[in-house]
Amino acid sequence: MINKRWSSAALLGLLAxxxxxxxxxxxxxDDQAEPVAEPPRVQLxxxxxxxxxxxxxDGRSRISVAQQAFGEVVDALPDETQLGIRxxxxxxxxxxxxQGCRDTQQIVPVGPVDRAxxxxxxxxxxxxxxxxxxxxxxxxxxxLGTGTTARRIVLITDGEDTCAPPDPCQVARExxxxxxxxxxxxxxxxxxxxxxxxxxxxxxxxxxxxxAANSADDLTDRLKQLVDRARDTYATTPAKVDGTDxxxxxxxxxxxxxxxxETFSEHRWYRVPVRPGQELRASVSIALDRPINxxxxxxxxxxxxxxxxxxxxVDAGSGRTxxxxxxxxxxxxxxxxxAERDEDATPxxxxxxxxAVTTVCLVVSNMFSPQAGTAKDPGMPVELTVDVVxxxxxxxxxxxxxxxxxxxxxxxxxxxxxxxxxxxxRWWVATWREN
Numbered sequence: 001m002i003n004k005r006w007s008s009a010a011l012l013g014l015l016a017x018x019x020x021x022x023x024x025x026x027x028x029x030d031d032q033a034e035p036v037a038e039p040p041r042v043q044l045x046x047x048x049x050x051x052x053x054x055x056x057x058d059g060r061s062r063i064s065v066a067q068q069a070f071g072e073v074v075d076a077l078p079d080e081t082q083l084g085i086r087x088x089x090x091x092x093x094x095x096x097x098x099q100g101c102r103d104t105q106q107i108v109p110v111g112p113v114d115r116a117x118x119x120x121x122x123x124x125x126x127x128x129x130x131x132x133x134x135x136x137x138x139x140x141x142x143x144l145g146t147g148t149t150a151r152r153i154v155l156i157t158d159g160e161d162t163c164a165p166p167d168p169c170q171v172a173r174e175x176x177x178x179x180x181x182x183x184x185x186x187x188x189x190x191x192x193x194x195x196x197x198x199x200x201x202x203x204x205x206x207x208x209x210x211x212a213a214n215s216a217d218d219l220t221d222r223l224k225q226l227v228d229r230a231r232d233t234y235a236t237t238p239a240k241v242d243g244t245d246x247x248x249x250x251x252x253x254x255x256x257x258x259x260x261x262e263t264f265s266e267h268r269w270y271r272v273p274v275r276p277g278q279e280l281r282a283s284v285s286i287a288l289d290r291p292i293n294x295x296x297x298x299x300x301x302x303x304x305x306x307x308x309x310x311x312x313x314v315d316a317g318s319g320r321t322x323x324x325x326x327x328x329x330x331x332x333x334x335x336x337x338x339a340e341r342d343e344d345a346t347p348x349x350x351x352x353x354x355x356a357v358t359t360v361c362l363v364v365s366n367m368f369s370p371q372a373g374t375a376k377d378p379g380m381p382v383e384l385t386v387d388v389v390x391x392x393x394x395x396x397x398x399x400x401x402x403x404x405x406x407x408x409x410x411x412x413x414x415x416x417x418x419x420x421x422x423x424x425x426r427w428w429v430a431t432w433r434e435n
Contacts, residue, residue: 040152041110044070045142047157049089051190052127054158062158063127071119084110084143085121088136089129100130101163106143127303134166137202140282141175141182151182152208158189160198168396169198172205204289208261210238226284238383243268247305247361255387260364261379262286267365272386273357274332279391282313283327283363287381291371299365300326302396310360332358361388 052063077083085108092103106119108114124288137153175182182378185208186199197209203210238259244250250269262268274280284300298312313328364384370376 012113028295039080039082040078041084041144042115042154043084043086043110043144044153045086045088045136045153045155046070046122046125046160047131047133047155047158047189048087049123049129049131049159049162050127051147051159054190057189061127063125064162066156066189067122073074074113074115074118076114077115079113081113082110083090083113083118084108084140085118085127086136086140086143088132089127090125092129093127097130099164101132103129103136104136104139104329106134106139109144110143115431116271121372125245131157131163132163133157133198134164134171136170137175137184138166138167138388144182144294145250151184153184153203155184155186155199156189157186157199158195160192162193169201169205172202176206179376182206186210194204197390204375204378209287209289241270241384243270243364245269247271247303247307247363250361253362253384253386256385259393260382260384262366262382263376263379264292264368264370265366266379268361268385270386271360272360272362274330274360274388274389276332277391278388279329279331280360281327281329281387281389282362283322283325283385284313284382285325286366286368287323287383288368289380292372293369297367298324298326299363300328301332301365302328303360303361303363306360330360338428 046066048063052066053061055061057065058059060243072254074083075180086106088104089100090103090105090107092100094100109120125267137155139154141151144153172184175184181385184202184206186203187197188211190201200210202208231327238257241251241253241258241260243260245267247269250271252273254273258270260268272280280302281300282300284298286298302310302313304310311328313326319364362384364382366380
């Protein structure tokens, strides 16, 4: 049974996250100013087919819970959000499948949020017809148009597409293959296995997320995750990059944000040029967008080109269970001899040409194992952030010495502590006897 509070919070989390995640360029260029980011563009696609009449959410219909949740979402959206609403199965009441499967309309054009208009448009919807999810997704992508900002679709449905072709999963693959920065997040309002697989496929094809509820614990966990996700922002649109299985020939990255995919128990390599006096800062996050076993983790390492490890990253836990992260820092001034000078390295288009740099290999590894029946392809979404800044070594701390000197200091400290403790004890005993 889906909790109505969860439905509201889930919608709020998905829409708020998508509105905050719509950025400009991912590739840093020291010689050019950053372009002004376009406002985030989000299209809500709401299923209004006949099955939304079902009263299995706390005794209320699915559509009424969705309408209430949407009202709360609209009230919380940032003013700069470009929001649109498209519905499917909302107008045709007949039995002609051919006509019913063309039943999708944009009831609110993508533009600045008009809260009163948006809530009124959704409040008047009544469950009616078929479920042309594939067609609605294709039209929603057109509604959002093109641009530098990552565009997002939030699909809210309780059922499987009843009109294929076009198959919604295939439509999602086609949209992803066009190279557009379009992400589809899906939200399932019915505990149905076929619906789950279809929505998971749509989300995986576009790098989005799938949300459902199977138990009270799942509801609680997902609610926390979605609330946390609402705070996530990106200053740039991640650039797509393909890591390799060895350091030699791996893509050479400049400071920026990158996205890749990694399968279970895989190691992916990247290279970063670091000059003397600079510090490399890197972090990686892997989205757990499918069921995995609990014994998982992610490891980020920096190595020399000959394989020697320079530094190993540490976990960067956020309290969420749908994303795992790690980060590291390494300064070329502290351990420059451990890395190899690579004066002949030819930077890729994503990196600036810099002579006599130290080439550091970044290795992203995971120890994930899939649950039974979990698809391995495509790999899980990986986001890699790389920055190179002026080194800022920590100030020197007090040197207590080492070896015999440290042992002598510890011995003297122990003797003084024992002497003071004994004197205080004798004084306390004498005072106690007198009183």
